[in-house]
Amino acid sequence: xxxxxxxxxxxxxxxxxxxxxxxxxxxxxxxxxxxxxxxxxxxxxxxxxxxxxxxxxxxxxxxxxxxxxxxxxxxxxxxxxxxxxxxxxxxxxxxxxxxxxxxxxxxxxxxxxxxxxxxxxxxxxxxxxxxxxxxxxxxxxxxxxxxxxxxxxxxxxxxxxxxxxxxxxxxxxxxxxxxxxxxxxxxx
Amino acid sequence: xxxxxxxxxxxxxxxxxxxxxxxxxxxxxxxxxxxxxxxxxxxxxxxxxxxxxxxxxxxxxxxxxxxxxxxxxxxxxxxxxxxxxxxxxxxxxxxxxxxxxxxxxxxxxxxxxxxxxxxxxxxxxxxxxxxxxxxxxxxxxxxxxxxxxxxxxxxxxxxxxxxxxxxxxxxxxxxxxxxxxxxxxxxx
DNA sequence: TTAGTTATTGACCGAACGGTCAATAACTAA
DNA sequence: TTAGTTATTGACCGTTCGGTCAATAACTAA
Numbered sequence: 001x002x003x004x005x006x007x008x009x010x011x012x013x014x015x016x017x018x019x020x021x022x023x024x025x026x027x028x029x030x031x032x033x034x035x036x037x038x039x040x041x042x043x044x045x046x047x048x049x050x051x052x053x054x055x056x057x058x059x060x061x062x063x064x065x066x067x068x069x070x071x072x073x074x075x076x077x078x079x080x081x082x083x084x085x086x087x088x089x090x091x092x093x094x095x096x097x098x099x100x101x102x103x104x105x106x107x108x109x110x111x112x113x114x115x116x117x118x119x120x121x122x123x124x125x126x127x128x129x130x131x132x133x134x135x136x137x138x139x140x141x142x143x144x145x146x147x148x149x150x151x152x153x154x155x156x157x158x159x160x161x162x163x164x165x166x167x168x169x170x171x172x173x174x175x176x177x178x179x180x181x182x183x184x185x186x187x188x
Numbered sequence: 189x190x191x192x193x194x195x196x197x198x199x200x201x202x203x204x205x206x207x208x209x210x211x212x213x214x215x216x217x218x219x220x221x222x223x224x225x226x227x228x229x230x231x232x233x234x235x236x237x238x239x240x241x242x243x244x245x246x247x248x249x250x251x252x253x254x255x256x257x258x259x260x261x262x263x264x265x266x267x268x269x270x271x272x273x274x275x276x277x278x279x280x281x282x283x284x285x286x287x288x289x290x291x292x293x294x295x296x297x298x299x300x301x302x303x304x305x306x307x308x309x310x311x312x313x314x315x316x317x318x319x320x321x322x323x324x325x326x327x328x329x330x331x332x333x334x335x336x337x338x339x340x341x342x343x344x345x346x347x348x349x350x351x352x353x354x355x356x357x358x359x360x361x362x363x364x365x366x367x368x369x370x371x372x373x374x375x376x
Numbered sequence: 377t378t379a380g381t382t383a384t385t386g387a388c389c390g391a392a393c394g395g396t397c398a399a400t401a402a403c404t405a406a
Numbered sequence: 407t408t409a410g411t412t413a414t415t416g417a418c419c420g421t422t423c424g425g426t427c428a429a430t431a432a433c434t435a436a
Binding site: 190191192194217219229233238 | 424
Binding site: 190191192193194227228229230231234235 | 380
């Protein structure tokens with residue numbers, strides 16, 4: 001019918017995501033996105049429309065890949081306590097490896113964008129909900145009461161996000177370990 | 189000796205802080221700062237040097253006022269549990285009143301700036317430390333062991349920051365209440 | 377009164393910003 | 407082979423960005 005795309009859309013979104021993840025929305029320029037994706041400006045605009053749509057696509061991709069990886073852990077094998085522990089261990093490990101200083105695009109989006117951008121806010125809200133429900137289900141074998149499980153899950157999400165803020169703020173890694181350990185005290 | 193300043197520096201810094209608090213560093217333009225402070229561009233540059241210095245002054249002012257208000261609570265009257273509870277109640281209340289959507293300039297700075305700005309990172313790191321120590325001291329009557337108190341304090345800071353992220357992300361207020369309640373379970 | 381110093385003012389600057397578009401290339405269906 | 411469609415290209419656009427500066431105003435010490 002027409003000329004086919006010469007790029008792999010997933011790869012491009014992945015590269016856009018990495019830039020937004022590292023620098024945030026406002027601090028990222030179109031030049032950054034051009035350099036990271038290997039596409040020219042016109043192609044990016046042709047494919048996505050505008051910078052904001054690129055960010056939204058990146059955020060959704062983060063949800064589908066990175067957040068989903070966490071949810072997979074929660075849906076996998078092991079006791080509730082083991083699963084939650086693994087969640088925090090991921091933060092500690094990625095901090096040690098200097099991977100974007102342990103940052104989390106979801107947290108960044110929540111703080112940088114959600115207050116003024118309803119689309120981002122909706123996406124963040126949905127993803128937080130998804131994560132909370134996955135934690136609830138991981139807890140359900142030991143906490144059959146739904147309200148109790150939901151409340152504990154909310155708390156774990158908070159502590160998890162908090163550890164992301166600490167990590168990026170340069171707080172000592174021990175603080176994240178301490179957060180994990182105390183969290184686990186409340187997980188049966 | 190010379191012409192005196194025609195503005196109250198504290199008031200100006202307060203107004204700059206409010207803009208950075210609400211919009212973040214990159215999303216704030218000099219026009220925003222001019223409009224909020226009532227000064228003209230030249231005066232702002234004369235007083236601070238550049239935009240980055242304005243941000244740093246705002247962040248330090250946030251520490252001296254808002255964070256200090258939290259520390260005052262921790263140094264004040266009441267049981268450890270009461271004090272920690274009050275910390276979280278502040279988040280819940282400011283969220284309800286729509287005050288910058290419950291955001292916290294310190295968290296924002298940590299996520300938006302700390303990874304790439306060593307001055308901001310140092311300031312954030314110091315302030316987190318100050319807050320953690322204040323919590324430790326509030327806990328000390330019930331937890332004489334310093335290491336134990338430090339570990340629990342680290343955890344509380346995490347949960348506290350996490351609740352700030354949830355608040356701005358539009359998560360239901362109940363999640364912050366749940367975070368508070370579970371936190372308090374670990375406070376003797 | 378005056379000389380010296382600093383604050384204020386608003387016009388001005390080059391650079392970088394996000395975004396557009398006409399020309400061209402690459403493909404497919406007929 | 408050709409007509410139709412879409413992707414790619416890179417030059418180009420107006421706007422806004424952070425920042426500067428010469429002129430002027432407001433003050434103080436002598």
